[in-house]
Amino acid sequence: MSYVDTSVIVAAFDKLNSRQRMAREVLEEGERKIVSELVLTELASILSKREDMLLELSRKLKVREELIVPVVILYILRRFKLSYRRVDGYRRIFMIGNLYSPFATAVDMSSKFKLKTLDLLHLAYVKTLMEQGEGINELITVDHNFEREREIIKRELNVDVKILGSSSE
Incomplete structure (x- = not known):
């Protein structure tokens, strides 16, 4: 099963992105793919x-303006058969207190992964969902910041x- 980073979905809809076709093909493949609330929020x-x-879109679909963003997100999830998986719970961090998992x-x-904040959060969602x-065995992205962490991600997770x-793909 694959976890899909937001960047792949964005690339699939961006006509100017050189990876649009590749992103669409990956999203349309049959293997089960999941997204987190971080993807939905982004x-x-x-x-x-x-x-x-x-x-x-609101006018065409006759949907109230305040509902159009969730409607479009739902369309994207259904269009590519992406499953949203919720994360439950909190964990205690020494001397800080409870944080959302x-x-x-x-x-x-x-301290292990030198990634930008959102990339680190995507990886944290992968680990927490696991x-x-x-049964996540792959993270799909178009973000090259993951390149330098690829080996340690494989080893640790x-x-x-x-x-x-x-x-390398």
Whole structure:
């Protein structure tokens, strides 16, 4: 099973992105793919900046403007058969207190993985979802920041990183 990073979904809809075709092909493959609430939140943020498109869609679909972002996200999930998986619970961080599980995991993992904040959070979601029983064996992204961490991710989490458009793919 694969965890899909937001960057893949964005690339699939970006006509100017050289990896659009590749992203669509990967998303349309039959293997089960999951996304987290982080992906949903990033998509909502990206979509909300496209006001003209949302207004036009709202009129065409006869959906109230305040509901169009969730409707588009639902369309994306269904279009590519992506499953949203929720993360439950909190974990205690020494001398800090309780944090939402993916954030606590990100804090714990930050000394091992030198990634940007959102990339680290995606990886923390992968680890947390695996701890909840999801059989994730691959993280799919177009983000080349994962390249330098690929080996340690494989060693520590037993998860392959598939970077679309990478020479090693």
